[in-house]
Amino acid sequence: MLNIFQVPHFMKKWILINKLYLIGAVAGAIAGYVYWQQVGCSSGTCMITSRPLNSTLYGAMMGALSFGLFKK
Secondary structure, eight states, X not given: OOOTTOOOHHHHHHHHHTHHHHHHHHHHHXXXXXXXXXXXXXXXXXXXXXXXXXXXHHHHHHXXXXXXXXXX
């Protein structure tokens, strides 16, 4: 019987292969949200920083791409 807390072997392998992308995405998402919270866009016309979801997703994408540069 499969325990719900056990991660299948193929998923562990995928996580190990892509761990820099995942770490970068999490770090970028946090940075994007903090940027929205601290700087943001008061007028609401800025495409990326007008909403926290946009800023967080953009930060996650940029973080994953930036950390991915260091992958061999």
